[in-house]
Amino acid sequence: MDIPNSSQFSSFKDSLARRLMAKAVVSDVPDEGDALDEFTSYLAIEVWSMLLPAVREATYENRDQVPSADEVYLDNIPTSFIDTLTSCAFVEDSDAALTFLRKVLEDYLADVCAPPPMWSKTRTTECEICQREVPLTYHHLIPRETHSKVLKKKWHPESMLNSVAWLCRPCHSAVHHVASNEDLAKHLYSVELLLEREDIQRWRKYAAKQRWGVRRG
Known part of the structure; x- marks a missing residue:
């Protein structure tokens, strides 16, 4: 699995992991260690390349040019991402999967566009x-x-x-x-x-x- 090497991708993956761990999941879904990392990496990679460059390259410096999570186009999200979430009982259907992804994006954009600490x-x-x-x-x-x-x-x-x-x-x-x-x-x-x-x-x-x-x- 070819994992993108950027701080933005790492932030996106972390945001996804936090949302996954906050969900009530079935017993056969990995919930710790390397298994969770591999599972999250797979889902993050499935989505990452489909996001707008403005989203993938979002920073504090260019935050004025970054769309909000609600404005991000998601019609091209791979069915594999949606099917994985539904089959593992994270969400009930495709609409819920896209809602889940928007929440992940909201967390991600808040992280990467945040001002540096004093x-x-x-x-x-x-x-x-x-x-x-x-x-x-x-x-x-x-x-x-x-x-x-x-x-x-x-x-x-x-x-x-x-x-x-x-x-x-x-x-x-x-x-x-x-x-x-x-x-x-x-x-x-x-x-x-x-x-x-x-x-x-x-x-x-x-x-x-x-x-x-x-x-x-």
Whole structure:
């Protein structure tokens, strides 16, 4: 089974899984683990390619061009999707299957078109590099002084400009020592990308062993 590789498809599949699990189902329908994942993937793939590109490519940035769930054209939905839902007793008939799908689409569009969280709501209790529970600072993953250049050159959408990582002061300083603000903005705009660097990996191993608050000298 060739599973589409996009965050939108993953969100659609998750929305479908939540709706399926909320239903009262018969005993022979998979309800956990790999079996549920395979079952949901099959149904999601059956529908995905039939949806309008505007739906499959929906994001917060283009939300004004995305139709609502009630406006999505569903007359081309494969009978295999409808037959599977009815035969497994998720729905009673084809009309109910399409109603079910619209609810899935409503959930999906709400997820992918939602605004990014305010940075204050992403706060962690541990440094995202060294994993120590110590006082934290916030590091703008796209440094503020680069924002105008980022938008002009279209490196990232505007919604990413306020993305932050919560770092202890030593790790925060280490990040700014390994790269310029422009390099951070263009190439190192996530914690995952930072942790791919060997110098940050070496720093992480060192910092993780240090006790916070110990006076040196």
